[in-house]
Amino acid sequence: MSMHRSLKSARKIVTKRNVLKRFERIELLRERNKWKEGDCGLGLPKTKPAE
Numbered sequence: 001m002s003m004h005r006s007l008k009s010a011r012k013i014v015t016k017r018n019v020l021k022r023f024e025r026i027e028l029l030r031e032r033n034k035w036k037e038g039d040c041g042l043g044l045p046k047t048k049p050a051e
């Protein structure tokens with residue numbers, strides 16, 4: 001089955017996201033030395049994505 005033409009063009013557009021997923025936030029906190037192994041993954045501090 002072929003893909004609708006409106007969906008094909010949407011795949012090519014890559015936008016910058018301002019909301020990070022939990023694993024991305026943890027990786028960012030590790031880089032900034034604000035995450036220790038064994039810390040809880042819930043209630044993470046707010047982080048801005050690296051630009």
